Amino acid sequence: MTHSSSWMARPLATAFLALALGATSLSPVAVADAGPSPIALRSVTAQPAVPGVNADIRLLHHTMLGVGGQPVPATTLLLTPKGAPPVGGWPIVAWEHGTTTPGQKTCAPSQTAELDGGLTRDGFKSDYAWQIGQFVDADYAVVAPDLEGLGPDATTPYPYYSLSSLARSLIAGVVTARASEPRLSDRWAVVGHSDGGHGVLGVEALAREATGLAFVGTVASAPYVAIEAHAARFGADGRAASSQAAAQQRLMMQQFQGALMATGLKAAQPSFDEASIMGSDLAATLQHFRSLCSVAAIGVIGEAVKAKGSAFQGLNADWANQPQMHAFLAANDPAVAPGFVLRQPVLIVQGNADPFVLEALQTPFADKLKADGAPLTYKVYDGADHFSIIRLANADVLDFLHQQFAR
Structure with missing residues (x-):
């Protein structure tokens, strides 16, 4: 695995770069609320260990640009492998969870033992902690936002399904993670499941808001798109x-x-x-x-x-x-958004036994992305449902990430 810079050569002050980040407007999802993005790290608190996840875990308290166009409080988990980082620092996997709630702020990864906002506790075994552990074991740092409106610091409603909010939750998490931990690489990829899979599809359009960082690709697992259909x-x-x-x-x-x-x-x-x-x-x-x-x-x-x-x-x-x-x-909704395009490498994985996000509707969406020129790898897994897709696609996801970080 190769990296573009050495964390040891980067002054710590640089990690606190750009509390006001320059925004871009690269697709329709960014137009309505694009503008300066005030992201500021407020404090860091230690988090308890999670079984099966061999990482040091911290909760970052920070601000992000909310859907109302103003800074709002947010929280993000940062999980770093134990031991020394590789040359260039730990590459960052920014990971986004699926639908844990329509609007209850306590149903957030940082507030639940399985890092899944209560899905496993309530009967849907998510395997989110398992997947995060796989990324840590592969020597990646994981940035996992609670999302705007969720988590202990939230003071505004959860803007469910807002593509720009989901993307900016990840971007703010990555920027503040590097402010709190100088041993992180400047290279980052995004991985999301379900509504998080939908959310990561919006990151490419806003990735330049993470000034000075290199966005390398997207993994969307059963992305929740084509809502009307x-x-x-x-x-x-x-x-x-x-x-x-x-x-x-x-x-x-x-x-x-x-x-x-x-x-x-x-x-x-x-x-x-x-x-x-x-x-x-x-x-x-x-x-x-x-x-x-x-x-x-x-x-x-x-x-x-x-x-x-x-x-x-x-x-x-x-x-x-x-x-x-x-x-x-x-x-x-990327399936119907006029002019929605992806130009960075993307992997979409989908189960054909998923009762929530239907393969019969995912495949036409993937075909449309390909027809529009997306460098997309699309894989359907026989017998995989909405959550078993995480384990069944794991080897392909890790291989895709390895390839993107090695470029």
């Missing part, structure tokens, strides 16, 4: 289901898409009226829905659907065409 597919599958239980499960998944998008849009635009895209039954769940971690939040919608059955008043048929929602999806 997913909702439509779940609805159609529910209508065609042969059993009531299967029909209710698919209806719940359809409503879950809209509830998440309404939550994200409301956080970014408080004037948005949820009633403009949904009926009273789904609207009545939203306050409780937003206060829970993901597994319980799914359960709230599932119980509401079960109680009403086919009479459930949920998403309007044209919900995604409501003007504010249409603009929100066009700005944040």
Whole structure:
């Protein structure tokens, strides 16, 4: 593995570079809120060891540019291998988690033992800590943000599905990690799962905000894209289901898409009226829905659907065409964002048994990226579901990262 500079030759003061970073506007996702990005490290606290992760772990307290255009408090985990770094410093894997909650700030990696915001605790074995351990064992430093609006310091709502917020959470984490730890390399890649897989797809457009650092590539595992198409597919599958239980499960998944998008849009635009895209039954769940971690939040919608059955008043048929929602999806869903492109190397891994992010919709998205010139490697894993993809794709992910950091 080769590196472009030596940490020992870089003055410590340089690590505290650019509390106000110059922004760029490279794609539609960056246009609305691009501008100076005030990122400042505030303090660092030690974190307890995580079983299976052989790393020194610290929690970085810092600021980042929020969706409202102002600095907001944020927290990011920094995990560094034990022992001395390689020449050039530890390369950085900036890792982004999936949907741990629609809006409860305690459902964050730094606040849970498995680094997954409660997914494993609540019944979805995420393997997030295992994956982070694999990166550490490969001699990478891992930067893992709680995300804007999540974690112990959060004071603003979680802007769920905001592509620029997800990207800037990673960028701010990487910049402040280097401010706190001079033994890090200036080369970094991003890895994300599910909504984190969606989020890392937005980093390339904003990567220059991490001034002086070299962004080398993206790994997206089951990225959560094509939202309107997913909702439509779940609805159609529910209508065609042969059993009531299967029909209710698919209806719940359809409503879950809209509830998440309404939550994200409301956080970014408080004037948005949820009633403009949904009926009273789904609207009545939203306050409780937003206060829970993901597994319980799914359960709230599932119980509401079960109680009403086919009479459930949920998403309007044209919900995604409501003007504010249409603009929100066009700005944040790479599958429909006008002009969305990727020019740096990218790996997308997807399971064909994933019940949440469907391979039948992921493959057309990957095909579109390739047709638009993306240097994309796309791999589908037989029998992999939404979480088992992490272990099944691990060797390919590590090989991809090795190749990018060796360039």
